[in-house]
Amino acid sequence: MDRDFWLERWAHQQIGFHQPEGHPALAAHWGALGLERGTRVLVPLSGKSVDMAWLAAQGHDVTGVELSEMAARAFFDERDLAAERSRAGAFDRHAAGGVEILVGDFFDLSAAALASYDAVYDRAALIALPPATRQRYAEHLLSGLHAGTRLLLITLDYDQRLMDGPPFAVSDDEVQRLFGERCRITCLDERRGPADSAHLRERGLDEVAERVYRLVRR
Ligand SMILES: C[S@@+](CC[C@H](N)C(=O)[O-])C[C@H]1O[C@@H](n2cnc3c(N)ncnc32)[C@H](O)[C@@H]1O
Known part of the structure; x- marks a missing residue:
């Protein structure tokens, strides 16, 4: 499953994994983590998951990390959000509405960057x-x-x-x-x-x- 495999999946919209309504376990179990509003949450291999919007609505600062720029654009376009774009280390950062998506390879996220999160949603x-x-x-x-x-x-x-x-x-x-x-x-x-x-x-x-x-x- 290399980078091209996933970019092809996105290019051909073969994204059966995407759940338009989000994953029911998130709302059911997120409370069990006992996190406060404002917690920084990392969502590795995020796709355009609507769960990121749910987490942002709980008051969290959400970072998705995703190989496909198409996925990142779709996340913001589908919400009519004009994402700010900038360079962040090895990543292209798209950000709006309490969610940032770092476009690039999750394995390029540094240990220092990982240490800045208090929670992870996988x-x-x-x-x-x-x-x-x-x-x-x-x-x-x-x-x-x-x-x-x-x-x-x-x-x-x-x-x-x-x-x-x-x-x-x-x-x-x-x-x-x-x-x-x-x-x-x-x-x-x-x-x-x-x-x-x-x-x-x-x-x-x-x-x-x-x-x-x-x-x-x-
Ligand atoms: C099965 S999908 C799940 C997406 C999302 N978590 C969801 O629930 O809809 C896996 C995603 O990981 C991305 N991906 C795969 N390898 C990656 C990597 N090394 N770094 C960042 N993203 C990656 C793919 O492009 C794909 O969007």
Whole structure:
């Protein structure tokens, strides 16, 4: 899953992962993180997720990091927001309405930049990545985040033989392995049943487990 794979997906609008109504687990479980208004929230691999607008509406300062400039433009255009644009290190920054999207590679975000966030929202970021890159993603994220940073992580688990990712199956064991040494992990919710999106059901996924975790960086 290299950069071109994702840019092609955006160019051809093959974005079945995008949820126009946002993810229901966010409103249901964000409160469990116990964050105050004004908290800086990082949304890695953000796409044009409407969850960023929801987080901004809760009073947070939201930063999405996304490879595709098309996704960033779409996020602001769909809200009739004229985004300010500037250069921020390795990234092109688009910002308006309490949300900034850094267009570039998440792995170029410095440890110092990561340390400036108090919370992370990961929906379809970890599960978008193949196994070796998931390890790298967790390492990179945890290398920067300061103690006490809270994360809401949503995973999808299924029989990986039924379908090639993305989205990839991520088991509870893997979450423990990737994050357990450096985070306190609580599974807040688990939902088993048919995949809730038509594009996954069409790809043969009948039975999935979606889990919602709270992680607190030690
Ligand atoms: C499965 S989508 C999920 C998007 C979003 N989190 C959502 O819930 O709609 C994964 C996104 O990550 C972006 N992406 C993939 N690799 C990336 C990287 N290394 N740095 C930044 N963005 C990346 C892709 O362009 C794509 O928009």
